[in-house]
Amino acid sequence: MVEIQGGIERQLESLTGKVEVLQKKVDQLSARLGSLEKGERLRQESPELQETVSPVPKRKVEQEGVLKKAGTGSLLPRVATVCFALVFALILRTITDSGIINIKLGSILGMGYAAALIIGGWLLYSRKSRLAPVFPACGLLLLFSVVLESQARFQSLSAEMAYVILFAAGAVVVLLGLRYRAPAQLSISVLGSGLVGMSIGFPNPLYPMLAILLFGGVVAAYVAARAKLGPWLRWTTLGLGFLFWLFWSFKLNAPAVCDEPTAKLLYLAWFYPLLSLFWVFYAATNIHRIATDAEDLGFYESLLPTFSGVGAFLVSWWVVVPWYGNTFWLGLAGVLAAFFHFGAGAWLATRNREGARGSTTYTFAGVMLLGFGSAALFGDLLWAVPVLSVAAYLLARVASNWQSGGMRCTSYLFQLAAGLVAVKSGIVAADIVSPLTGSLVIATLMAMSFLQYRWCRNNAPPAVHSAFFSWLDRKDFSAVILLLTGLISGFFILRLGLYQLLARSSADFAYMFRGGQTVFINLGAVFLLLVASSRKNSEILAVAIVVGLLGMLKSFVFDLFGIKGMPLVFSVFSSGVVAAVGSVVSTRWQGKKAKAVPAPEPGPAENVSQ
Numbered sequence: 001m002v003e004i005q006g007g008i009e010r011q012l013e014s015l016t017g018k019v020e021v022l023q024k025k026v027d028q029l030s031a032r033l034g035s036l037e038k039g040e041r042l043r044q045e046s047p048e049l050q051e052t053v054s055p056v057p058k059r060k061v062e063q064e065g066v067l068k069k070a071g072t073g074s075l076l077p078r079v080a081t082v083c084f085a086l087v088f089a090l091i092l093r094t095i096t097d098s099g100i101i102n103i104k105l106g107s108i109l110g111m112g113y114a115a116a117l118i119i120g121g122w123l124l125y126s127r128k129s130r131l132a133p134v135f136p137a138c139g140l141l142l143l144f145s146v147v148l149e150s151q152a153r154f155q156s157l158s159a160e161m162a163y164v165i166l167f168a169a170g171a172v173v174v175l176l177g178l179r180y181r182a183p184a185q186l187s188i189s190v191l192g193s194g195l196v197g198m199s200i201g202f203p204n205p206l207y208p209m210l211a212i213l214l215f216g217g218v219v220a221a222y223v224a225a226r227a228k229l230g231p232w233l234r235w236t237t238l239g240l241g242f243l244f245w246l247f248w249s250f251k252l253n254a255p256a257v258c259d260e261p262t263a264k265l266l267y268l269a270w271f272y273p274l275l276s277l278f279w280v281f282y283a284a285t286n287i288h289r290i291a292t293d294a295e296d297l298g299f300y301e302s303l304l305p306t307f308s309g310v311g312a313f314l315v316s317w318w319v320v321v322p323w324y325g326n327t328f329w330l331g332l333a334g335v336l337a338a339f340f341h342f343g344a345g346a347w348l349a350t351r352n353r354e355g356a357r358g359s360t361t362y363t364f365a366g367v368m369l370l371g372f373g374s375a376a377l378f379g380d381l382l383w384a385v386p387v388l389s390v391a392a393y394l395l396a397r398v399a400s401n402w403q404s405g406g407m408r409c410t411s412y413l414f415q416l417a418a419g420l421v422a423v424k425s426g427i428v429a430a431d432i433v434s435p436l437t438g439s440l441v442i443a444t445l446m447a448m449s450f451l452q453y454r455w456c457r458n459n460a461p462p463a464v465h466s467a468f469f470s471w472l473d474r475k476d477f478s479a480v481i482l483l484l485t486g487l488i489s490g491f492f493i494l495r496l497g498l499y500q501l502l503a504r505s506s507a508d509f510a511y512m513f514r515g516g517q518t519v520f521i522n523l524g525a526v527f528l529l530l531v532a533s534s535r536k537n538s539e540i541l542a543v544a545i546v547v548g549l550l551g552m553l554k555s556f557v558f559d560l561f562g563i564k565g566m567p568l569v570f571s572v573f574s575s576g577v578v579a580a581v582g583s584v585v586s587t588r589w590q591g592k593k594a595k596a597v598p599a600p601e602p603g604p605a606e607n608v609s610q
Contacts, residue, residue: 081134089113089142107150107157111165114143118172125180132180136173137188143169144196151200159201163209166193167216174220183230190217190233194240207248208270214241215278222285234300241278242311249315253322263323271319275312282308287344290358291351297358305365309337313372327376334373341366349402360406363398367391367414371421382425385441388418389448396452403462405469412481415452418445419485428492430499430513442493449486453479483543487524494520508565515567518559521551522574526581533585541589548578 092113096106121135147165150157170193177185197213198205218241221233252266263269286304290297313334320330345362370391371384395411398404422428422445432438456479461469469476498516502509528544531537555575559568 077131078134081131082138086138103150103154104156107146107154110146111143114139114146115169117142118169118176122172122176125176125182133182133184136176136185140169140173140188140192144192148196148199159206160209162200163197163206163213166197167213169193170213170216170220178223178227178229181227181229183224186220186224186230186233190220191236191240193217194237198240198244203251204265207267208274210244211270211274211278214244215274215281218278218281222281238300238304238307242307245275245278245311245315249318252319268319268323272316275316279308279312283340283344287348287358287362290348297361301358302361305341305361306368309341309365310368310372313337313369317372317376327379331373331375331377334369334376336373338366338368338370338373341369349404359402360404360410363395363407364410367395367410371417380425381421382427382437382441385418385422385425385427386444386448388414388421389445392418393448393452393455396456400459400462405462408456408461409469409478411452412478415449415485416481419449419488422489422492428496430495432496435496435500439493439496442489442496446486446489446493449482449489453482453486456482477539480539480543483540487528487543487547491517491520491524508567511563511565511567514563515559515571518551518554518571519574521547521554522578525551525578529578529581529585533588541585545582548582551575551578 089110092106092109095101096103096110101109117135117139121132121137121139124132124135143165147157147162151159151162170189173185173189177183177189194214194217197210200206200210214237217233217237221230221237225231225234248266248271252268252271282304286301290301313330316330316333317327320327341362345359345366348357348362349359367388371388374387375381375384377383392411392414395414396408399407399411422442426432427438427441429438456476461476495517498520499513502512502516525544525548528540528547532541532544552575555571559571563571
């Protein structure tokens with residue numbers, strides 16, 4: 001009995017094990033069946049099942065996947081739809097070219113067919129069809145070709161009607177793209193309408209209607225960017241607008257005589273109102289975006305105030321000079337626009353106390369407009385020099401109150417720009433017609449540069465909200481620009497005074513003038529060496545060394561072989577003075593460094609011996 005009972009137990013255990021194995025296989029097969037029904041493959045398979053399943057070649061599976069995507073996806077159906085739409089358009093073109101119907105009727109049928117495609121695309125978008133993007137895109141491209149050919153080749157369509165059709169079709173497709181969030185339709189509509197509009201009537205397009213068409217594209221690009229659709233459209237529409245205004249201003253600048261037919265042909269009366277419309281829109285939308293959005297400023301928002309405001313002013317100046325001659329009213333408008341930008345910058349700074357986000361961009365544009373506006377107001381570029389110089393100093397003070405590192409860096413650039421404008425305007429020339437005016441302008445530049453440099457060295461830049469001063473220039477070395485601008489301005493003042501003095505008293509004018517300039521450079525180096533020694537300022541010492549080397553180079557290379565007599569003696573003597581003073585300053589500098597290093601404390605053995 002015991003043996004029989006033990007055999008039964010062993011058989012039960014064996015059957016239980018087989019049942020468990022069968023249960024596992026059934027579970028695996030059930031899981032595989034479920035995954036196959038869902039169209040998925042099992043990630044991991046048991047070794048027992050892998051032996052029973054024949055492997056499928058990987059290349060065959062990939063080919064089947066590509067064919068499946070092409071056949072059951074959107075590629076091949078869309079290609080077929082494009083072909084069928086093109087076939088019908090070609091049939092209409094063939095009928096028109098063969099003379100069965102006249103050109104005007106053929107153009108109307110072609111535009112009607114394009115409109116039907118656009119409407120059909122809207123209906124397909126509402127039904128979420130995968131063929132929906134094909135119809136409006138094909139309709140627009142067909143409409144562009146029909147309008148352009150009808151107007152340029154057959155003259156069966158007037159320029160006014162062509163612009164109206166482009167504007168209406170573009171507006172419909174823009175609304176479609178915004179409604180169903182289709183950025184491709186927005187791009188085709190905005191860019192295509194603008195390019196075709198610029199081609200109509202070239203090189204003498206209908207400027208006012210083309211400006212309205214491009215302005216519609218600018219508005220559409222702004223709305224699309226606010227809806228997070230196609231932010232690149234802002235750049236492309238800005239580029240198209242820039243090309244348009246540059247071309248229009250060039251055409252207006254070309255005529256040498258302002259006669260009425262030419263003014264009427266170029267639509268001079270529409271130029272400034274439409275240009276103001278673009279500028280007002282750009283300014284209002286950009287200020288609204290900076291004030292309401294919490295996102296950081298992008299490159300577009302930072303560039304737009306200067307690009308639109310200063311660009312509009314320069315384009316206007318280019319047109320005013322040949323047609324009106326007097327730039328007083330343009331200068332007054334530029335000054336008023338500058339104060340508007342200052343007000344916008346201050347208002348944005350009050351809304352964002354930490355870093356004054358957006359204020360730098362409008363202040364930068366405001367200073368440039370103020371400089372150019374002053375030059376246009378007084379009719380001479382030299383008046384922009386004191387305006388830029390004083391504005392740069394004030395900007396540095398305002399930047400400290402607003403804690404804006406970007407504005408402080410901008411103030412350095414404006415002081416440098418003031419010096420460059422002074423050179424460009426010819427105010428630094430020694431033989432200037434009005435030496436008193438020249439000396440006053442250069443003296444203002446020198447005084448403001450030195451004042452700004454001194455103030456910046458007593459007030460550290462705000463590094464918390466400034467990428468420039470917190471990463472690129474932590475020790476504010478860029479403020480040396482102010483010192484160099486002041487030194488160069490001072491040299492030009494002395495040079496102007498020397499020229500006026502020698503022109504009235506010296507017979508040996510040429511040699512004395514060249515040698516005197518070398519003496520001024522060397523005296524400046526001596527002055528800087530003494531100041532650096534008294535203040536223990538290594539930065540001023542470095543500048544003094546550079547100035548001294550320039551003076552010696554001029555003395556021993558240019559003057560030694562170019563002048564003679566007492567002017568050469570003074571030149572070489574001044575270089576010797578620089579070398580002597582430099583030697584004394586270097587000795588004292590090394591002595592001060594030795595005293596500043598503390599003596600080592602005596603060790604235990606020395607203390608015991610004492």
